[in-house]
Amino acid sequence: MARPMRDRLFGKYAMDAVVTVAEQVNPAMRRIRLETDRPVAFPYIPGQHIRIQLLDPLSVAGILRPAETLRTYTIWDLDADRTAIELRVHLYAGDGIGLRWARAVEAGDRVVFWWPQGDFHTREADFHLFVGEETAAAAFGPMIRGLGPAARVLGVLESASPEHDLPMPGDPPLLRVHRDGAPAAASRVLTAAVAGLDLPDGAGAAYVAGEARTCQLVRDVLVRGHGWPRTAIRTKPFWAPGKRGLH
Numbered sequence: 001m002a003r004p005m006r007d008r009l010f011g012k013y014a015m016d017a018v019v020t021v022a023e024q025v026n027p028a029m030r031r032i033r034l035e036t037d038r039p040v041a042f043p044y045i046p047g048q049h050i051r052i053q054l055l056d057p058l059s060v061a062g063i064l065r066p067a068e069t070l071r072t073y074t075i076w077d078l079d080a081d082r083t084a085i086e087l088r089v090h091l092y093a094g095d096g097i098g099l100r101w102a103r104a105v106e107a108g109d110r111v112v113f114w115w116p117q118g119d120f121h122t123r124e125a126d127f128h129l130f131v132g133e134e135t136a137a138a139a140f141g142p143m144i145r146g147l148g149p150a151a152r153v154l155g156v157l158e159s160a161s162p163e164h165d166l167p168m169p170g171d172p173p174l175l176r177v178h179r180d181g182a183p184a185a186a187s188r189v190l191t192a193a194v195a196g197l198d199l200p201d202g203a204g205a206a207y208v209a210g211e212a213r214t215c216q217l218v219r220d221v222l223v224r225g226h227g228w229p230r231t232a233i234r235t236k237p238f239w240a241p242g243k244r245g246l247h
């Protein structure tokens with residue numbers, strides 16, 4: 001029997017999995033666990049992501065609607081035996097194919113995921129600064145864990161309210177701020193918190209993720225307000241109002 005086009009062209013990068021856990025971590029964050037029947041053979045660096053296939057991009061429907069095919073989520077955890085991937089998916093107030101999938105997915109569902117090469121990961125530095133909202137927290141968790149307990153880690157995490165704070169690794173904990181109804185796009189809450197940070201001396205590395213405009217504004221605060229070189233700041237827009245499926 002002919003293999004599907006995906007397997008023939010991209011079998012190297014796509015894998016099948018079964019969802020074994022889908023549960024709320026807090027009112028707007030879902031824990032989704034994917035298990036594979038063979039170990040993931042791709043190289044992995046904490047901070048990398050997968051793409052969940054919601055419509056086969058190589059099908060006729062997928063070719064006609066390429067923006068409605070794949071959605072990007074960071075690998076929150078990869079089990080030591082490499083047969084299970086944990087995700088943390090933010091259930092924002094809105095609509096999108098990824099959001100619909102994350103809300104509805106149940107244990108027992110099958111899913112295809114793609115393994116792209118993500119380049120949002122930590123590098124050597126005197127200290128590490130993490131700034132972002134709920135979607136960024138889902139990426140920062142594995143990055144902070146990957147740095148290990150000896151690393152000096154600080155930063156600001158924004159969420160809708162205290163009950164929406166995602167439990168994170170790291171000690172001391174990152175500063176938490178809350179929108180309390182303010183928008184996450186071009187977030188004044190996050191930029192004000194970053195402006196008020198008392199940052200250590202030394203060569204730090206900053207990782208800024210989440211809404212695209214907020215990422216730019218936070219970078220500006222670090223450059224203009226704290227005198228950081230742009231090269232020390234890695235920004236990764238995860239979503240932008242009106243744009244579908246950033247990756």
Ligand SMILES: Cc1cc2nc3c(=O)[nH]c(=O)nc-3n(C[C@H](O)[C@H](O)[C@H](O)COP(=O)(O)OP(=O)(O)OC[C@H]3O[C@@H](n4cnc5c(N)ncnc54)[C@H](O)[C@@H]3O)c2cc1C
Nearest residue numbers: 073074089090092096097098099138238240241242244245
């Ligand atoms: C490298 C990378 C890693 C990511 N990792 C994670 C992760 O681990 N966990 C996670 O939850 N998300 C993560 N994201 C963000 C996620 O891919 C986006 O939120 C994506 O848009 C969701 O797809 P969707 O189909 O729900 O919405 P889309 O169809 O892409 O967008 C529909 C509408 O919803 C808006 N929208 C999308 N996301 C949000 C949001 N969070 N808040 C408010 N409005 C939004 C869009 O701006 C658009 O107007 C990551 C993104 C990237 C690029």
